Amino acid sequence: DKGNHRHFMVKEIHEQPEVTGRTLAHYLDLAEGRARPPEGIDFSRIDRLSITACGTAFYAGFVAKYWFERFARLPVDIDIASEFRYREQPLSKDGLAIVISQSGETADTLASLRYARVEGQRIAAVVNVRESTIAREADVVLPILAGPEIGVASTKAFTAQLAVLAATAIAAGRARGSIDDVEEARLVAAFSEVPRLMHEALRLEGQIEALARDLAKVKHCLYLGRGTSYPIALEGALKLKEISYIHAEGYAAGELKHGPIALIDEEMPVVVIAPFDRVFEKTVSNMQEVAARGGRIILVTDRKGAEAAAIDAAATIILPEMPASVTPLVYSIPVQLLAYHTAVFMGTDVDQPRNLAKSVTVE
Numbered sequence: 618d619k620g621n622h623r624h625f626m627v628k629e630i631h632e633q634p635e636v637t638g639r640t641l642a643h644y645l646d647l648a649e650g651r652a653r654p655p656e657g658i659d660f661s662r663i664d665r666l667s668i669t670a671c672g673t674a675f676y677a678g679f680v681a682k683y684w685f686e687r688f689a690r691l692p693v694d695i696d697i698a699s700e701f702r703y704r705e706q707p708l709s710k711d712g713l714a715i716v717i718s719q720s721g722e723t724a725d726t727l728a729s730l731r732y733a734r735v736e737g738q739r740i741a742a743v744v745n746v747r748e749s750t751i752a753r754e755a756d757v758v759l760p761i762l763a764g765p766e767i768g769v770a771s772t773k774a775f776t777a778q779l780a781v782l783a784a785t786a787i788a789a790g791r792a793r794g795s796i797d798d799v800e801e802a803r804l805v806a807a808f809s810e811v812p813r814l815m816h817e818a819l820r821l822e823g824q825i826e827a828l829a830r831d832l833a834k835v836k837h838c839l840y841l842g843r844g845t846s847y848p849i850a851l852e853g854a855l856k857l858k859e860i861s862y863i864h865a866e867g868y869a870a871g872e873l874k875h876g877p878i879a880l881i882d883e884e885m886p887v888v889v890i891a892p893f894d895r896v897f898e899k900t901v902s903n904m905q906e907v908a909a910r911g912g913r914i915i916l917v918t919d920r921k922g923a924e925a926a927a928i929d930a931a932a933t934i935i936l937p938e939m940p941a942s943v944t945p946l947v948y949s950i951p952v953q954l955l956a957y958h959t960a961v962f963m964g965t966d967v968d969q970p971r972n973l974a975k976s977v978t979v980e
């Protein structure tokens with residue numbers, strides 16, 4: 618039931634504060650300021666993490682790489698499942714494999730799980746569907762508790778995956794002694810603000826819809842980000858292409874000058890995901906290179922970022938200020954809304970985009 622929403626996708630976008638709040642409350646003890654250690658994983662004995670998934674779930678894993686490295690000082694490899702299963706990389710005997718899958722049925726992700734098992738890895742599965750094959754075959758199941766996701770383009774499952782992975786990375790940091798009580802409490806407090814921050818992000822929908830009217834006229838679009846905003850740029854580009862059929866590319870902001878800058882002209886919209894964090898200044902200098910070539914910048918940032926950017930952006934979407942650790946969850950919302958409203962203007966079948974299936978059970 619879509620309620621009073623026009624599509625399941627936008628209904629699911631709007632469910633995110635509630636869903637994320639519930640998922641975070643399951644994995645974090647908000648009152649005590651602690652992350653609940655996941656049963657069945659002893660992070661103090663794990664020396665390497667391999668994260669494997671497809672599509673949007675892969676981008677959740679990509680964000681998690683930054684979190685596990687920063688909070689838990691754990692080396693992390695990330696791989697697209699269709700590559701992982703054939704790549705023959707050496708895996709550590711004390712390694713943990715995390716597979717991420719909304720449906721729990723994606724053929725390549727399941728094959729990666731089986732491959733990791735043969736290679737002696739302990740396996741944790743981050744899934745939405747608890748009765749799925751991937752959940753059944755894993756040693757440890759970390760449910761994302763997002764409820765059924767009907768829109769083919771994943772939205773609430775993505776942010777719920779991020780919530781589980783963030784909480785797990787904090788718990789790993791505690792188990793490994795790389796964060797102390799104080800730091801743990803600070804991180805838990807930061808994540809407990811995410812539902813409220815998401816509500817505020819959703820209030821920007823009118824502005825984003827107006828931008829989408831122009832975006833619906835373009836043939837190509839670039840998304841840039843650094844640090845954890847890089848996977849969000851990738852996810853933004855994937856959302857746009859899969860439902861609006863506009864060609865979109867996500868790039869690490871620092872890679873711009875190594876090729877894609879050749880694409881920039883007055884016609885090229887460039888969505889820059891840039892919260893005012895420790896890499897902001899670097900992203901701004903990349904953005905200036907775009908501005909100097911006439912690119913139409915849509916800057917997604919906060920008040921401090923908008924002031925510091927000193928740039929003639931075509932549009933600035935201003936989110937509330939928040940700790941850097943939580944930006945991926947909140948900055949997902951404007952990129953989802955931008956893709957959604959662009960697709961609505963294009964008149965595509967938003968919930969059932971052409972050529973796509975909700976669950977990809979063939980290789």
Ligand code: F6R
Pocket residue numbers: 671672673674675717718719720721722723726769770771772855856859975976977
């Ligand atoms: C994009 C999307 C896909 C899935 C991918 C993995 O919006 O939905 O990229 O994320 O097919 O699916 P699951 O998570 O079911 O393994």
